[in-house]
Amino acid sequence: MTDSTSISDTSHGAIASSDTDTDSRRYQRGLSKLAEIDGDAGQKVIDALSDIAPDLARYTIEFPFGDIYSRPSLDLKSREIATVAALTAMGHCQPQLKVHIHGALNVGCSKEEIIEIITQMAVYAGFPAALNGMFTAKEVFAERAI
Template sequence: MNQTIDTSRLQRGRAALAAIDGEAGEKVVAALADIAPDFATYLLEFPFGDIYSRPGLNLREREIATIAALAAMGNATPQLKVHIAAGLNVGLARAEIVEILMQMAVYAGFPAALNGLFAAKEVFGAREEEA
């Protein structure tokens, strides 16, 4: 690795990722190990070590914003699914996630809302199968 690693950022990032995404987040980091290990470190340090770890919003509120943003983008379905699961992990109810995604019809259009709702349906179904 070419960069100097700030272990406190990395440690904060690992802790935040574990709290938010659990095993799914670790799978993303592990999947990057053989192609872009530096990027895996950046992922842990910046979004999770710096941003998710900031005061001001709790993890539940941050996941509301993240789900809305990813749904509005319309081209980030794999990440949206991870964050819908993360939303459930940090206390969002399924009905709240559905409402967040329906709200996107107003600002991002019906296709983005539909895609988000179908992603949520998949995540909810997978959760039911695991239970």
């Protein structure tokens, strides 16, 4: 085949070259969005995965940041509010919550808004989850001296 949908053999199986082009655009869009939201903290997560699970690092860039965070219907502040709430409600995601509290601050959330988001999660996720979230926020605020 000579068209743009020709098949190339890779170590992970056959992939259409047009899919590779799409994946490359998703990856670049994801890297850009990751840098915009999380800055160095997001890149550190990706770097930490590179030696043990490079595919997971790539998926993390392509799907959440290249696809979901890049959708136009919600602004980044709204997306980070939802993410902080969800991670707080889960109650056991402190490393990820820490990264996303930084991200929320980076895209315009205030310290007071983050405190309110986490406090509201006490109603829906319980006090243990909200307390874990608040202590994680306290660490982020201390790191940022706010």
